[in-house]
Amino acid sequence: MTTMIEARGLTKSFGAKRALDGVTFTVAPGRIVGLIGPNGAGKTTALKALLGLTSFEGQLQVMGRDPRAQRDELMRDVCFIADVAVLPRWLRVNQAIEFVASVHPRFDRARAEGFLSKTDIRPRSRVRELSKGMVTQLHLALILAIDARLLVLDEPTLGLDLLYRRQFYDTLLNDYFTAERTILLTTHQVEEIENLLSDVLFINHGRVTLDSSVEALGQRYAQLTVGADQVAHARLLKPFFEREIFGRTVMLFEGRSPQELGRLGELRTPSIADLFVAKMQGAAA
């Protein structure tokens, strides 16, 4: 399979508001794609469309299937966390494992129990007795024990403390991720997943504003820090974003060569977080 996801012109409106406005992108297998955007940008709607959880207009193929018509088949190869804290409060931990084990052919029970043994979660506990972080841990333990081709995670670490967030992403990258697997995730904590992602997809006001591999970002974007004396020169090269830090100006450029920029000041590749802020503030301005 050459593409995992192929979306063309995804559109969905809630009344007058366009949650998705002609979203087009493709995701190749073996990638870890970060879907990044501010609240209400359409991230969750896009993910729900991919998972056949909501209606939309446009063309969409996930693993060669239409999630609207072939959702049941799709769910054998796709797994997702649409939101944390959606495990039902009455469910016991051991019941959750028992249930998933009896309905999912690709669930590895030992693996799920292995994840849980490293937490303070007791098998007989009900979800309502667990802390919010523990519910998330349980949900992740269940999902990461499923051998899915495509994993979709919408804010998977919400409510987890830093320690466990780090642990989760390490597990995701080291134990879970393989060349046959594709991961699509959203998060607010962009900095934490920078090193994890192979691709980024910025979305704002229902539109894709950036679609790039992380390697290509370095060639396409540059961040220049200049002193007051060079600001005017640098501005001639049309930065798409600038801000001042400690009397120096940080500028972001697209499509400028290092030779052009290097002589004006300190040059480096912008972080995804910096790019995100620049793109979103630029759009708002």
Add this chain to the structure above:
Amino acid sequence: MTDATAEGPLTAETVASRPATIPAWQVMVALIRREFWEHRALWTAPLVTGALMVLSTLLVHMGNNRWGTFPVFVGPGSASADPHALGVMISSARQIGVSMPLYLAAVVTLFFYLLSSLYDERKDRSILFWKSLPVSDTATVLSKLLVALVVVPLGVFVAAIVTDMLQRWIWDIRYAMGLVGGPEFVWDAMAWVKVEAFMLLVVTLAVLWYAPIAAYLMVISAFARRNAFLWAVLPPVILTVVERIAFGTRYVNDLLLYRLGGVWYDLWNNFRGHGVPGSPFWKQHTYPSVFDVVSFRDLFMNVDLWLGLIVAAALIYATIRTRRYRDDT
């Protein structure tokens, strides 16, 4: 289990060694079990009712000749002429009576169960978890319907037998101790089996008759944004009232009453139809067997029963579609 197995990445071999699909029946069993995990009242309500009945039998002592004062049993020409027949009749009536509280408890529980069956998972958003697993909406909806129409009725049927047996033993012990006496202390295995067969047929009949109501509650449960109870109860009430005021007719009213109670009306009519009009059936049958005097063939051939099932099927289809395509999380 060691940490090595838990932490080791999934290899192609471990993936290949697991089956690609799970048989549909196994998924269905898991889904049905889940319903009983979530809705514990489904099994506790009938069991507690049965236990209370056994307990009350232990506590209540009625003494001798409990039935002796009922004139119908001792009047001229009645079955009292044959003590065995009278005993079996009383015993059979008690056997049926014992099961009633259990079925009533189950009906009340099932009403609320069906109303919440597809509503709660949307309210607490756990539907997003259930939908992340390879279980179709059809299987999910059917599992809930099976719980209400097959598993719980059969479970109550068995629980009623157990309750009846326990009560019998308690009374038999008292009888053996000479504490009680009376014609009903007979054991007639054939009569017992006939009564249970009768009960099973009545339960089947009732399940089929009420299937459209169950399906109606499910579609409301899948559809209502809030307060499924009002959504289920108000429309029929409002329709009835509006029809009365606007047209002065009461078709909706009659239809509802027929669907709610028609099966019992028919059963009663069928029941007496086999005896001489106006006379209790046991006068004709010295060996009382309710099973012999009811024509289940006529009851099951009732066209309204089958029309109801068609409506139920349509409503279940609508329920599946609603769960599949409704997005309010």
